[in-house]
Amino acid sequence: xxxxxxxxxxxxxATGVTAQASAPNWTGTYPPCxxxxxxxxxxxxxxxxxxxxxxxxxxxxxxxxxxxxxSVLDLTWHEDNTTNCALQLVDGSPQLxxxxxxxxCISARSQFPDRPDFQGWIAFNPxxxxxxxxxxxxxxxxxxxxxxxxxxxxGSSVMFFLGLEGxxxxxxxxxxxxxxxxxxxxxxxxNGPIPIP
Numbered sequence: 001x002x003x004x005x006x007x008x009x010x011x012x013x014a015t016g017v018t019a020q021a022s023a024p025n026w027t028g029t030y031p032p033c034x035x036x037x038x039x040x041x042x043x044x045x046x047x048x049x050x051x052x053x054x055x056x057x058x059x060x061x062x063x064x065x066x067x068x069x070x071s072v073l074d075l076t077w078h079e080d081n082t083t084n085c086a087l088q089l090v091d092g093s094p095q096l097x098x099x100x101x102x103x104x105c106i107s108a109r110s111q112f113p114d115r116p117d118f119q120g121w122i123a124f125n126p127x128x129x130x131x132x133x134x135x136x137x138x139x140x141x142x143x144x145x146x147x148x149x150x151x152x153x154x155g156s157s158v159m160f161f162l163g164l165e166g167x168x169x170x171x172x173x174x175x176x177x178x179x180x181x182x183x184x185x186x187x188x189x190x191n192g193p194i195p196i197p
């Protein structure tokens with residue numbers, strides 16, 4: 001189920017590839033993150049993160065994914081369980097994943113910052129059974145979307161849209177896209193692709 005879920009996760013993201021930027025984001029009955037626009041700042045970024053998931057393993061792995069992004073960007077983060085958050089990890093509803101694809105096996109969805117109704121939300125499907133490694137890769141991918149990264153046509157990029165298996169990295173395309181909108185850590189752009197641990 002895990003590998004299928006990861007493949008299907010990216011089908012969600014594939015809808016983002018073909019959808020126009022004016023298409024609204026998915027919505028839900030989650031508390032707002034009033035500082036979601038902080039995700040669009042060039043840097044340094046100081047993001048308040050609300051963990052609204054009932055899955056402690058997912059929250060732990062998501063924290064690890066945030067630390068990865070902190071090593072790439074001039075970014076710090078802290079937990080903020082108020083509406084002053086910039087990013088919120090939520091348990092998605094069955095309807096959220098049913099509307100995204102007929103198979104019902106999509107593992108996660110993020111909002112896109114260039115679309116209306118952006119709130120800085122990432123939803124995981126509680127019905128998807130993922131390993132810690134799969135949750136980590138999916139978390140990195142989805143946080144990448146919140147930071148404005150599009151899908152990457154390279155199968156070795158963590159931002160690829162069909163699956164997240166094998167050796168993955170943030171490649172030159174990803175880094176160039178990030179550098180246009182955010183401040184990279186010193187030396188990151190000079191050291192080539194960044195492997196996903």
